[in-house]
Amino acid sequence: MTPGYREPLYLLPFDHRHSYITGMCHLTPPLTAQGRAAVSDSKRVIFEGFQEAVAHGVPKARAGILVDEEFGAAILRDAVRDGYVTALSTEISGSPEFQFEYGADFPRHIADFTPTFAKVLVRYNPEGDNALNLRQTARLKQLSDYCRRVGQRFMFELLVPATPAQLGGGTGAQAHYDLALRPGLMMEAIRVLQDGGVEPDVWKIEGLDRREDCERIVDVARRDGRDGIGCIVLGHGADEKQVARWLETASAVPGFIGFAVGRTTFWDPVADLLAGRATRAEAVSRIARRYLEWAAIFERGQG
Secondary structure (H helix, E strand, O other), X not given: OOOOXXXXXXXXXXXXXXXXXXXXXXXXXXXXXXXXXXXXXXXXHHHHHHHHHHHOOOOHHHEEEEEXXXXXXXXXXXXXXXXXXXXXXXXXXXXXXXXXXXXXXXXXXXXXXXXXXXXXXXXXXOOOOHHHHHHHHHHHHHHHHHHHHXXXXXXXXXXXXXXXXXXXXXXXXXXXXXXXXXXXXXXXXHHHHHHOOOOXXXXXXXXXXXXXXXXXXXXXXXXXXXXXXXXXXXXOOOOXXXXXXXXXXXXXXXXXXXXXXXXXXXXXXXXXXXOOOOOHHHHHHHHHHHHHHHHHHHHHHOO
């Protein structure tokens, strides 16, 4: 299989676990069988919204879901059966250090579902804890090598949280970091990970405010003959206006093939459903409308 992925990709992620269980469902692990069923059913609502959006115009070939095995196994199997793009999370949820959710048994769990992508979320600051970065890189190389060996596509969600020194202090510190420092750190993280033998087909990239930063990210992701590598912009739980700006910026840059916007798409509709403020049909339709909106914004930006 040729490394990379060039097809448009409109991903709806709902592989959230720890934050979803506690913040959305207001449950405390370990869950009862009833609690687990309730979490799984609420994720089914998100999938139903995704399906409704496809029925109303999101091209099926571009439409994909990212879901976890723990609460979304049946959803993932249905999506694979129905021919959607699928991505399966492989990391322990909520951990500051990347670890495989199923340890050394990760290959079997990927092979059981045959998703389009095996996905990782990693917090990696190249100027952060060097020992932590080396440990993470070694594990990530295991996954990358496995994917290449068996012909499994690999998706990498890169988060670059600021160190205390990078963040500084005072009003606007986070905004300054995001605009002035984070883009360069993201590029350096991609370089270091590539040099460490980590070779994703798609990079999930935190939203960037400037087109030139998006262009530089693509240049790094595709350096040294990696011409087919794709980038998608993630929503990171931002508000609707911010997500729209990030999509507009990224969509105009060749190499950005789509988006992955989860919480901004589903959180409020599902929360209202669980609180009795909305019916299931209303929640499904709101999710569908928001996902359709992201697709329309991205496609307009491509011209």
